[in-house]
Amino acid sequence: MNFEELHEIAKIENEKRAQFEYSINVCVAAGCMSCGSLELLTSFKKEIERRGIENWCKAKGVGCLGLCSAGPLVSVQRYDQKSEVIYKSVTLDNVHEIVDALTGEPVGRLACSKEMSFFKNQQKIVLENFGNIDPEKIEEYIAVGGYEPLYTVLREMSPANVIEQIVKSGLRGRGGGGYPTGLKWTTVMKASGNQKYIICNADEGDPGAFMDRSVLESDPHRVLEGMAIAGYAVGADKGFIYVRAEYPLAIRRLKKAITQAEQLGVLGRGIFNTPFNFDIKLRLGAGAFVCGEETALISSIEGSRGNPRPRPPYPAEYGLWGSPTLINNVETFANIPAIIRNGSAWFASIGTEKSKGTKVFALAGRINNTGLIEVPMGTTLREIVFNIGGGIPEGSKFKAVQTGGPSGGCITSDYLDTPADYESLTKLGSIMGSGGMIVMDDTSCMVDVAKFFVEFCMTESCGKCVPCRDGSAQMYHLLSKITSGEGNINDIHMLEKLSDLINNTSLCGLGMTMPNPVVSTMHFFKDEYLAHVHDKICPAGVCNMKRGGRK
Amino acid sequence: MKKVSQIQTLIIDGKEVGGKSDESILQVAKENDIFIPTLCYLEGLSDYGGCRMCIVEVKGMPRLVPACTTLIREGMEVTTNSEKIHNYRLSILALLFTERNHICSACVSNGHCELQTLALKLGLTHVEFPYIFPKMPVDATHDRFIADHNRCVLCGRCVRACHEVEGAHTKDIMGRGITSRVITDLKESWGSSKTCTSCGKCVHVCPTGALTEKGKSVAEMEKRRQFLPYLKLMRERR
Amino acid sequence: MSKEIKQTSLKEDRRLRMVDRTMRIYGNEPHALIETLHAVQESYGFIDTDLMQYVAEKLGVPLSKVYGVATFYHFFTLKPQGEHTCVVCTGTACYISGAKAIMDDFAKKYDLLPGETTKDNKLSLLTARCLGACGLAPAIVFDGVVAGKQTPETVSNTIERWFKNEL
Numbered sequence: 001m002n003f004e005e006l007h008e009i010a011k012i013e014n015e016k017r018a019q020f021e022y023s024i025n026v027c028v029a030a031g032c033m034s035c036g037s038l039e040l041l042t043s044f045k046k047e048i049e050r051r052g053i054e055n056w057c058k059a060k061g062v063g064c065l066g067l068c069s070a071g072p073l074v075s076v077q078r079y080d081q082k083s084e085v086i087y088k089s090v091t092l093d094n095v096h097e098i099v100d101a102l103t104g105e106p107v108g109r110l111a112c113s114k115e116m117s118f119f120k121n122q123q124k125i126v127l128e129n130f131g132n133i134d135p136e137k138i139e140e141y142i143a144v145g146g147y148e149p150l151y152t153v154l155r156e157m158s159p160a161n162v163i164e165q166i167v168k169s170g171l172r173g174r175g176g177g178g179y180p181t182g183l184k185w186t187t188v189m190k191a192s193g194n195q196k197y198i199i200c201n202a203d204e205g206d207p208g209a210f211m212d213r214s215v216l217e218s219d220p221h222r223v224l225e226g227m228a229i230a231g232y233a234v235g236a237d238k239g240f241i242y243v244r245a246e247y248p249l250a251i252r253r254l255k256k257a258i259t260q261a262e263q264l265g266v267l268g269r270g271i272f273n274t275p276f277n278f279d280i281k282l283r284l285g286a287g288a289f290v291c292g293e294e295t296a297l298i299s300s301i302e303g304s305r306g307n308p309r310p311r312p313p314y315p316a317e318y319g320l321w322g323s324p325t326l327i328n329n330v331e332t333f334a335n336i337p338a339i340i341r342n343g344s345a346w347f348a349s350i351g352t353e354k355s356k357g358t359k360v361f362a363l364a365g366r367i368n369n370t371g372l373i374e375v376p377m378g379t380t381l382r383e384i385v386f387n388i389g390g391g392i393p394e395g396s397k398f399k400a401v402q403t404g405g406p407s408g409g410c411i412t413s414d415y416l417d418t419p420a421d422y423e424s425l426t427k428l429g430s431i432m433g434s435g436g437m438i439v440m441d442d443t444s445c446m447v448d449v450a451k452f453f454v455e456f457c458m459t460e461s462c463g464k465c466v467p468c469r470d471g472s473a474q475m476y477h478l479l480s481k482i483t484s485g486e487g488n489i490n491d492i493h494m495l496e497k498l499s500d501l502i503n504n505t506s507l508c509g510l511g512m513t514m515p516n517p518v519v520s521t522m523h524f525f526k527d528e529y530l531a532h533v534h535d536k537i538c539p540a541g542v543c544n545m546k547r548g549g550r551k
Numbered sequence: 552m553k554k555v556s557q558i559q560t561l562i563i564d565g566k567e568v569g570g571k572s573d574e575s576i577l578q579v580a581k582e583n584d585i586f587i588p589t590l591c592y593l594e595g596l597s598d599y600g601g602c603r604m605c606i607v608e609v610k611g612m613p614r615l616v617p618a619c620t621t622l623i624r625e626g627m628e629v630t631t632n633s634e635k636i637h638n639y640r641l642s643i644l645a646l647l648f649t650e651r652n653h654i655c656s657a658c659v660s661n662g663h664c665e666l667q668t669l670a671l672k673l674g675l676t677h678v679e680f681p682y683i684f685p686k687m688p689v690d691a692t693h694d695r696f697i698a699d700h701n702r703c704v705l706c707g708r709c710v711r712a713c714h715e716v717e718g719a720h721t722k723d724i725m726g727r728g729i730t731s732r733v734i735t736d737l738k739e740s741w742g743s744s745k746t747c748t749s750c751g752k753c754v755h756v757c758p759t760g761a762l763t764e765k766g767k768s769v770a771e772m773e774k775r776r777q778f779l780p781y782l783k784l785m786r787e788r789r
Numbered sequence: 790m791s792k793e794i795k796q797t798s799l800k801e802d803r804r805l806r807m808v809d810r811t812m813r814i815y816g817n818e819p820h821a822l823i824e825t826l827h828a829v830q831e832s833y834g835f836i837d838t839d840l841m842q843y844v845a846e847k848l849g850v851p852l853s854k855v856y857g858v859a860t861f862y863h864f865f866t867l868k869p870q871g872e873h874t875c876v877v878c879t880g881t882a883c884y885i886s887g888a889k890a891i892m893d894d895f896a897k898k899y900d901l902l903p904g905e906t907t908k909d910n911k912l913s914l915l916t917a918r919c920l921g922a923c924g925l926a927p928a929i930v931f932d933g934v935v936a937g938k939q940t941p942e943t944v945s946n947t948i949e950r951w952f953k954n955e956l
Contacts, residue, residue: 031924034935068924071937207880210921245827245864246920284827286862288727289918303820304854305724305861310600310620364882364923371924402881436923438881452884456918462861463705463724463731464601470646473729474680494679501642504615505603714851723853725860736852737838746852 001265002273003151006142009264013143018079021056022102024048025075025131028061029217030249031210031371036092037061037072043095044074057102063218065131067118068371074098075131076106086112086119117387118369123350125358126334127374129219135253138260141221147266149340153229154274162233163189166336168344170356175201175292175329176407176433177509178355178422184326187316188234191324196236198227199320199327201297202243202250205289206405207456209436211360212330214372216243216250219334220257224280226333228267229340231278234326239280242297245287254282289406289460293508294319294327296462307464308508329434331360351377355421363389365438366396375420382416385439396441400524404433406453406460407513409520410446429520431513445542446525447532451479453517457510468511471502475518482529485536485545492529495522561627570623577605577618580631587631588640588669591706592619593756595779597715599707603643604669607631615639637673644670645678650729651687652701653759659772660760666704667759683729690735692742695765696754698733703761705731709753716782721747733761752779804832808840812847819850822858826865835869863918871906871913873951875944876930880919883927887940891927892916894941899948912948 017023026032026041044059065073070088076098077084085106087098094110101107112119124130133140141147153162167182188196200223204212215223227239243251258280261267269277288306290296294315296306301320319325335357339347348356355377361384364370368390375384385391385401392398400410403420409430411418418424422432440449458472475498481487499515506512522529531537536545556571563576563585570579575598580587590602598620605618610628615636618629630636647653647666655661669675687700707724710733714720721744725734735741754762755774763772811828815821825844829836836859845855859865875895879888895901895914906913922928925937931947950956 030920030935031922031937034922034925034928034937068922071925204921205918207884207919208882208923209919210923213921244921246917284824285864286823286827287864287918288862300823301820303818303822303824303850303858305727305857310598310617312622362923364926365885370882370926405881436881438885438923440885444885449885452881458728459863460918461728463726463728464599464707465603466601466643466646466704467603469705469728469731470650473683474646474649477681477683497642501639505606505639505643507600507603507617720851721853723851723857725853725857727861734853734856737841737856 024059025062029064031068032071149337169347174331198239226336366441367439378419404431445540457514465507483543658760665758692740708756882923886926888927
C-alpha cells in the first residue's frame with residue numbers, strides 16, 4: 001500500500017457515494033440495534049429495491065447518532081444540498097413514508113428539529129464520523145481521510161516530531177486521570193528495551209459510561225490508527241486492545257476492522273512501504289472493574305488474576321511481560337488522527353487553559369436526551385444537562401449529576417455553572433472520569449446511591465489490600481444499617497473515618513477513590529443522612545426503613 | 552542486564568542512613584534497626600504490598616507509600632511513625648480482626664502469631680468495627696497439616712512460597728474482595744492434592760494459625776523460616 | 790439409545806475442538822488462559838472442573854491458578870445455566886431507572902436471586918455491571934439479545950412466552 005493507492009481507494013469510494021443523491025443512514029450501534037435497527041435497515045433496503053430507486057438512493061448502517069433514548073435513529077442525507085434530516089423512534093411502519101418523503105418535505109412528526117441544542121451545540125472530533133460512515137467498511141473510513149494521518153506520520157515525521165505534536169496539543173488521558181498524553185509517550189519512547197507494547201484500554205467498567213463502546217462500534221479504525229501512530233512514536237510494534245466481554249458488538253466490529261486493515265496493509269509488516277511493522281491483537285476482559293487499572297489490566301492480559309501491583313515501577317518502564325508499555329484509553333487514541341491531521345495548534349485552541357480539546361460524555365439517568373455527546377472541555381454542566389441534555393423529565397426536579405462513576409462524586413444544582421474540565425470537577429470532590437454522567441432527580445435517595453456505589457466497589461475489589469477489601473465491606477454494612485433505619489450518628493462518624501483510611505492507604509486507584517461517592521454525598525446531602533439516622537426517614541422514599549418513619 | 556547499584560544516603564526518622572539504590576525503604580530501615588511493622592512481607596519471598604502495615608511518609612510525596620515496595624532515593628526523608636500513620640495501622644489491624652474469626656485463646660498459634668504480636672506491639676486495645684464472623688471451613692485432610700481459613704489474613708505468603716520457592720503452585724487465591732479464599736488446586740481437599748509435595752513451606756511462612764502442623768501443642772507451634780533467604784539465594788544461583 | 794450417545798460424544802468433540810483451537814491460536818502459552826476460559830464457556834455454557842483440569846494441562850498452568858482466575862472474573866460461571874438466561878444490567882443508570890424493581894420481581898415471581906437457576910432448569914438470572922446501554926435504561930439481555938426500557942411487566946411477558954415456547 002502506498003499513498004496513491006490510499007487515495008485511489010478514497011477516490012473510488014467518494015465517486016461511489018456521489019452516484020447516490022440520497023443516503024438513508026440507519027444507526028447500527030448497540031443501543032439502536034437493541035430497538036430493532038437491523039430489521040429497519042433491511043426493510044429500507046427492500047423498500048428501495050421494490051421501488052427501483054437503487055441508482056440514486058441507498059441505505060446503509062452507520063455508527064451512533066447520539067440520541068440513544070430516541071432510537072432507532074435514521075439520518076437521511078442529501079448529497080447535493082448537503083442537508084440532513086434525523087428521524088427518531090423509527091419503526092418498520094415508518095419506512096414507507098420516510099422513503100416517500102425523500103424528494104419532498106421531511107416527515108415532520110418523526111424528524112428531530114435541526115435547531116435542537118442536542119445536535120447544534122456539540123463539537124465533534126472523536127465522534128466526527130459517527131452517523132456518516134459504515135463502521136464495517138474500511139473504505140468508508142479511508143474516504144473521509146482515514147489512515148492519511150498514519151501515512152503522514154510514517155513518511156514525513158520522525159517519532160520525536162510526532163511526540164512533540166502530541167505534547168503541544170495538550171491532550172490529556174481520557175480514561176479518567178487526565179495524565180498528559182505527550183508526557184506518557186515521551187517516557188515510553190525514552191524507556192530502554194527492544195520490545196515495547198501499546199495497549200488500548202477498552203475496559204470501560206464505570207457503570208453509566210458507554211463512550212468507548214460507541215467509539216469502537218461506530219469508528220473502530222480511528223482507534224487502530226491512533227494506536228499505530230503511537231506505536232511508531234514510541235517504538236512499539238505490537239498492540240493489544242483490552243476490551244470488555246460485555247461488548248460483543250464492539251468486539252465483532254474490532255475483529256473485522258483489524259482484518260480489513262491487515263488486508264489493505266495499513267496494519268502488519270512494512271506499512272506504507274516503510275520499515276514500520278505494527279500488529280494489533282484483541283484481548284477480552286471477563287467482568288472485572290479493577291482491570292481498568294493499568295497494572296491489573298496488564299496482569300489480566302498476561303492471563304492472571306487482575307490484581308494491581310504497587311507503582312512505581314510504572315508500566316511505561318516495566319509493563320506487559322516486563323517491557324515498556326504505553327497504555328491509553330480508547331478516546332485518547334481516537335483523538336490522535338485528528339491532531340495529526342489538523343495540527344496541535346488547532347487542537348490546543350479548543351477547550352480551556354489546562355484541559356484541551358473536547359470530551360465525549362455519556363448522558364444517562366433522569367434526563368430527557370440520554371445518549372452520547374461531545375463538547376469542548378470547559379462547557380458548563382448546566383449547558384450539558386439542561387441545554388444539550390434537554391433537562392429533566394417533566395414533573396420532577398434536578399437533584400444532582402454524578403460524574404466519574406464509582407470513583408467520582410455528585411454535583412448539586414448550586415454548582416451547575418462549573419466548567420467540565422479536569423481541575424474544576426476535582427475541586428468539587430468529583431472527577432472527570434471517563435465521561436459518564438448520571439443525572440438524578442428527587443426520586444433518588446443519595447444515601448442509597450452511595451450504598452449502590454460502595455456495594456459496587458466491594459464486589460469489584462480484588463481483595464489484595466486490606467483497607468479496600470475489608471473497608472469496603474464495613475462501609476457497605478454501615479450504609480445498609482443506615483438505609484434500613486437502624487443507623488445512628490456514630491455510624492456516620494465511622495463512615496468518615498473509613499473513607500479517610502481507605503483513601504489514604506489503599507494500593508490502587510479503585511481503593512483510593514472508592515470513598516468519593518460517600519464523601520461527596522455526605523458533604524452535599526448531609527441532611528439526608530441525618531434524616532435516616534435521626535428521624536428514621538428516607539426523604540426520597542426509596543429506602544425500606546424498618547423502624548419508625550414512613551417508607 | 553543488571554543495573555549497578557549505587558550507594559544512596561537518606562534520612563529515616565531523623566537518622567542519616569545509607570543503602571544501595573536497589574534496596575527498599577524497609578530493607579534499609581531493618582539494616583539500621585528501625586522498626587516498621589509488616590505482615591505480608593517476608594524476606595525470601597517477592598514483595599506483595601497488600602497488607603499496608605508498612606506505610607510510611609516520604610517528604611515531598613503526596614501519598615503514604617508502602618516501605619516494602621518503595622526503593623530508596625538519594626536525599627529521601629522518611630518518617631516511619633507519626634500519629635496519623637499509627638492510627639491508620641491500628642485501623643487496618645482492626646479491620647483484619649473483624650474479617651475472620653481470630654480467637655486467640657482457641658488458636659494453636661497463640662503466642663506465636665504475627666497478627667497477635669502486631670496488635671500487642673502497636674497497642675490495639677479495642678476493635679471499633681463490627682465483627683463479620685463468617686463461617687469458614689477447616690481443612691484437616693492432609694496427614695501432616697491443617698488449613699483453618701478462620702485464621703487466614705490473605706497475606707498471600709503461602710501462595711508465594713509454594714510458587715516461588717517450592718515451585719509447585721499448589722495454592723492460590725480464589726474469588727475476589729471480601730470473599731477471596733486460599734485454595735488447594737481446583738479448590739480440592741489438601742489431603743487429595745496431587746501437586747502438593749508436603750514440603751511444609753506454606754505452613755512455616757504463614758503468619759497466623761491458618762496453616763499449622765498437626766499434633767503440635769500451642770507451645771510447640773513455632774514457625775521456622777530461616778531456610779527461606781538461603782533457598783532464595785540458592786535458587787538464584789542455579 | 791446408542792445412536793443418541795454417539796451423537797452426544799460427537800457434539801462434545803466439536804465443543805472441545807473449539808477450545809483446542811483457541812489454545813492453538815495462542816501457541817498453547819500460559820497467557821492464553823483467559824481467552825481459553827472464554828472459549829470453554831462459549832462452547833459449554835459454563836466452566837466445569839474437568840475442563841479446568843484439561844486446560845491447565847494443555848497450557849501448563851497450575852490447577853490452583855486456573856481456578857483462581859476462573860473465579861476472579863465474574864463473567865465466568867462455574868455452574869451450568871438454564872435453558873434461557875436473563876442478564877439484568879445493574880449499572881448506575883439502570884439502577885436508578887428501576888433495575889432493582891425488576892430484580893425484586895424475579896425474587897417474588899420465580900424465587901430467583903442473581904446467579905441462580907430455577908429448579909426445572911428453565912431460567913437463569915444473571916447480572917452484569919453495565920452493558921453500556923445506559924441510554925435505554927433499564928436494559929436486559931434475553932438469551933443474548935439486548936432489550937431496553939424494561940419494566941417488571943415486559944420482563945415477565947418475555948419469560949412467560951419462553952415458558953409457553955412462543956419464543
